[in-house]
Amino acid sequence: RIDELRDTHRLESHSQSDQIERLRKQAAETEALLKASHDTAAQAESENASTRAELETLKKELERTQGLAKEEEEKRVKAISLLKTVRQKLVKAEKDRDEARGELAAVKEREKGDRDKEEAERSRLQKEIDSVNAERERAVAGLKGQFDKEVAGVKERYEREISALKGQFELEAISTKSGYSKELSSKDAQISTLEKSVNALSNDKNNLFEQMQLRQAESESLQSHLESLQSQNAELQFQLREANDRLALLSENLAEARHEQDAKAQAPLASSEEVARLLSATQSKYETKLADMRKDLLATEKExxxxxxxxxRKLREKTREADELKRVLASSAKNREESQATVDGLASQIDQLKQEIQQYKRQVVELQHQATSGNDQENNLKDTINELKTKVMALERNAEENSKRETHLKATNKTLREELRKVQSSAALLERQRHPGVGYWSRQDSSSTESRTSVSSETPSRTTSPAPSQSKSDEEVNLEYLRNVILQFLEHKEMRPNLVKVLSIILHFTPQETRRLVAKV
Structure with missing residues (x-):
């Protein structure tokens, strides 16, 4: 049984050491996987840093485009201010038209050249802005697509890795838990069997101890019986010595009797028959006594x-039984010591296995913490990606707003150019249709009229009335423009200050009337 226990213990220790080696290998593999996941996380962080650098470059390009847009807006403001100065010059030219027709024509030609140059410059700048916007949009679209692809790839890779690690950790935890439960059940079974064997050995020891006590009591009783027999033997020896003494005494008596007989024979002879009878009687008596005593002596010696x-024989058997009991007790004590040693060894192994299981549990907890930290890092990366996406969307919105603003500025410039053209045409038409002495011009002094007449006399071809068809079409255009201006004046309150100036130019208001209307509006 002890050999079987040793074999089972050796096999179990070998299997446990193999299982511990497998668990250590699995722990090393999990550590390698964690290192690989950390490397991938570092690579993803480097990729995020590169994308951030690209976004910084995009921000710089956007700032540069915004600067260009601001410059364009400044140019537009300058153009508007220039248009305002042109309007002022036109008003001044209309006031002093009769005095400086030649100057007005030169100014118009110069303004026309400036406008052509400005339009050419504006068209060139517009083309450059369009090309820059197109390149920026293409670059932003390419970077956005690439960034979305990279983000999707990184996200899928991280999700796959995290799902694989999670499944592996769950399988390892389940396998470790099942192995631990199996080992605990097997160890509990072994402990129960060993406890049963220890209890059986203790019961055997108690039975053997009781048997030994019984045998010892029997040996003591036999010893006392032996002592009683020895005392009986001593008594028999004493009786034998007494018998020998009596025999010696009888032999002495016989010798004395013979001596007396010899003396009597020397004395006067008695009857021979009587002497022979006495001798034979005494001899037979003593011989019978001697025979009885010899028989008793032989019987006592035999007994x-x-x-x-x-x-x-009984003493040898008892000593043999006592030696056997001592040997059995020694073997039982040795077996008990060996079983106690095996129980202690198994208990130490159980404690060691419990410590290893605690270590594995701590490793599993650490791996779970690392998995949670990986999830946190993934969430942080997702947050950074979302922030970058929001920044990209904000930049795109800014770019769209800038483009809308540019289109709005273009539309306003176009409308201003059209209004200026219409104002100029209406002013020219009204100037041609105006009668002398009406409105503001009738209140000027005679010197201005003389100067106007002189200027008009110098340029008779310019002051000649146009053809009836031309004047009719100009009048229709002027009335259409006046109708549109009045409709806008009535519909849009925010445009009334500008429209008051336009109406003052069309209807030739005085400066006092213009100021009064501006104050009212």
Whole structure:
């Protein structure tokens, strides 16, 4: 049984050491996987840093485009201010038209050249802005697509890795838990069997101890019986010595009787028959006594020898039984010590396995913490990606707003150019249709009229009335423009200050009337 226990213990220790090696290998593999996941996380962080650098470059390009847009807006403001100055010059030219027709024509030609140059410059700048916007949009679209692809790839890779690690950790935890439960059940079974064997050995020991006590009591009783037999033997020896003494006394008596007989024979002879009878009687009597005593002596010697042989045999058997009991007790004590040593060894192994299981549990907890930290890093990366996406969307919105603003500025410039053209045409038409002495011009002094007449006389071809068809079409255009201006004046309150100036130019209001209307509006 002890050999079987040793074999099972050796096999179990070998299997446990193999299982521990497998668990250590699995822990090393999990550490390698964690290192690989950390490397991938570092690579993803480097990729995010590169994308951030690209976004910084895009921001710089956007700032540069915004600067260009601001410059364009400044140019537009300058153009508007220039248009305002042109309007002022036109008003001044209309006031002093009769005095400086030549100057007005030169100014118009110069303004026309400036406008052509400005339009050419504006068209060139517009083309450059369009090309820059197209390139920027293409670059932003390419970067956005690439960034979305990279983000999707990184996200899928991280999700796959995290799902694989999670499944692996769950499988390892389940396998470790099942192995631990199996080992605990097997160890509990072994402990229960060992406890049963220890209890059986203790019961055997108690039975053997009781048997030994019984045998010891029997040996003590036999020892006392032997002592009683020895005392009986001593009594028999004493009786034998007494018998020998009596025999010696009888022999002395016989010798005395013979001596007396010899003396009597020397004395006067009695009857021979009587003497022979006495001698024969005494001799027979003493011979019978001697025979009885010899028989008793032989019987006592035989009994003594038988008792000694019996007691020696019983003593040998008892000593043999006592030696056997001592050997059994020694073997049981040795077995008990060995079983106690095996139980202690198994208990130490159980404690060691419990410590290893605790270590594995701590490793599993650490791996779970690392998995949670990986999830946190992934969430942080997702947050950064979302922030970058929001920034890209904000930049796109800014770019769209800038483009809309540019289109709005273009539309306003176009409308201003059209209004200026219409104002100029209406002013020219009204100037051609105006009668002398009407409105503001009738209140000027005679010197201005003389100067106007002189200027008009110098340029008779310019002051000649146009053809009837041309004047009719100009009048229709002027009335259409006046109708549109009045409709806008009535519909849009925010445009009334500008429209007051336009109406003052069309209807030739005085400066006092213009200021009064501006104050009212």
């Amino acid at each position: 003594r020898n038988d008792a000694e042989a019996d007691w020696s």
